[in-house]
Amino acid sequence: MTQHFDVAIVGGGPAGSAAAWQAARTGASVVVLDKATFPRDKPCGDGLTPRAVSFLQKMGLADAVASFYRVSGARVFSPSEWNLAFPKRPGMPDHGHVVRRTALDALLLENAHAAGAEVRQGAEVIAPIVDDGRVIGVTLRGGERVVADAVIAADGAYSPVKRGLRLDSKYHGYSAIARSAPRCPSTALQAWRLPMGFTAWPPWRPGVLFAGDALGAARPVSGAGISKALQSGMAAGECAVAALVNGGPDDFTNYAQRVEADWGSEYRRGRFFHRLIGVPAVANAGIKVLDKVNHPGVRSHLLFWEGWGSAPDQPPNN
Numbered sequence: 001m002t003q004h005f006d007v008a009i010v011g012g013g014p015a016g017s018a019a020a021w022q023a024a025r026t027g028a029s030v031v032v033l034d035k036a037t038f039p040r041d042k043p044c045g046d047g048l049t050p051r052a053v054s055f056l057q058k059m060g061l062a063d064a065v066a067s068f069y070r071v072s073g074a075r076v077f078s079p080s081e082w083n084l085a086f087p088k089r090p091g092m093p094d095h096g097h098v099v100r101r102t103a104l105d106a107l108l109l110e111n112a113h114a115a116g117a118e119v120r121q122g123a124e125v126i127a128p129i130v131d132d133g134r135v136i137g138v139t140l141r142g143g144e145r146v147v148a149d150a151v152i153a154a155d156g157a158y159s160p161v162k163r164g165l166r167l168d169s170k171y172h173g174y175s176a177i178a179r180s181a182p183r184c185p186s187t188a189l190q191a192w193r194l195p196m197g198f199t200a201w202p203p204w205r206p207g208v209l210f211a212g213d214a215l216g217a218a219r220p221v222s223g224a225g226i227s228k229a230l231q232s233g234m235a236a237g238e239c240a241v242a243a244l245v246n247g248g249p250d251d252f253t254n255y256a257q258r259v260e261a262d263w264g265s266e267y268r269r270g271r272f273f274h275r276l277i278g279v280p281a282v283a284n285a286g287i288k289v290l291d292k293v294n295h296p297g298v299r300s301h302l303l304f305w306e307g308w309g310s311a312p313d314q315p316p317n318n
């Protein structure tokens with residue numbers, strides 16, 4: 001059986017749901033394919049930065065977000081302890097939230113469905129379908145083919161779509177280490193490598209756009225990935241539809257231009273910073289200096305790097 005859509009989105013995490021929400025609102029036919037059955041969990045600190053909150057507000061989820069546990073800053077152990085308040089930015093909340101990914105991701109997927117996207121859970125994509133150098137759809141486990149004018153790969157850090165295209169991921173980040181929480185039976189530490197600072201460039205190939213962890217969209221330094229998954233997902237959904245309407249699926253340069261304009265210079269600085277702190281002597285010296293600079297503004301700027309960026313558009317009036 002073969003189904004055809006305007007946009008097929010692989011992955012129903014924050015990036016995929018945001019892309020689906022954005023694309024479906026234009027009237028495009030959209031399907032989200034996720035191998036999991038929701039609610040599903042994922043390794044995460046469950047922290048929403050103020051910017052992530054502002055994107056959720058933009059997606060019409062302000063009331064739901066307000067019910068999540070509210071936080072006003074972050075505590076950093078350096079080895080001394082820094083308590084950093086979230087910076088105040090025009091048009092953005094001055095607080096974040098914490099919420100289990102089981103709840104957040106199910107909420108986002110339902111929001112995409114409510115916007116008009118078809119959601120298929122338990123639908124594992126095993127490979128992209130490539131025809132004459134262009135991605136024209138995906139094959140599901142079991143052999144079903146889903147054909148689409150544009151595919152958005154929002155399938156996480158180990159992106160099977162990217163691997164199917166033999167695209168290497170270049171990691172610019174470090175490992176996120178999570179101490180096992182009471183909900184985990186093991187007492188061991190677990191570590192995950194975070195894709196950040198863009199792991200593949202350009203963020204598209206003919207017929208396919210990459211978003212969220214599949215793009216390596218997480219913010220260098222802080223590693224905050226949910227806000228960037230939402231932001232890149234919305235941009236991918238919007239740019240995919242705009243390109244299809246105005247030219248076709250061979251060229252998603254508009255998406256590369258959007259991502260470059262929004263984050264290009266900041267992520268170049270981030271990658272440089274990571275190369276620097278990859279040298280242990282430099283990292284240790286830097287931490288000592290920062291420990292002595294008892295100025296929360298300087299530390300806050302480093303951690304919440306985006307502090308000087310612009311706020312996203314205001315929530316729509318619907």
Ligand SMILES: Cc1cc2nc3c(=O)[nH]c(=O)nc-3n(C[C@H](O)[C@H](O)[C@H](O)COP(=O)(O)OP(=O)(O)OC[C@H]3O[C@@H](n4cnc5c(N)ncnc54)[C@H](O)[C@@H]3O)c2cc1C
Binds near residue numbers: 012155193
């Ligand atoms: C330990 C750790 C802690 C973190 N803490 C934070 C934090 O506190 N705050 C923060 O902002 N970020 C945090 N991050 C980063 C954040 O979790 C990610 O950046 C974010 O989840 C990326 O969203 P995504 O939608 O791109 O990918 P994901 O959330 O990974 O979603 C990808 C989806 O694709 C689906 N999928 C995968 N393969 C297939 C397939 N073959 N077929 C169909 N579907 C498929 C998966 O089931 C999944 O639902 C953390 C990451 C780690 C590892």
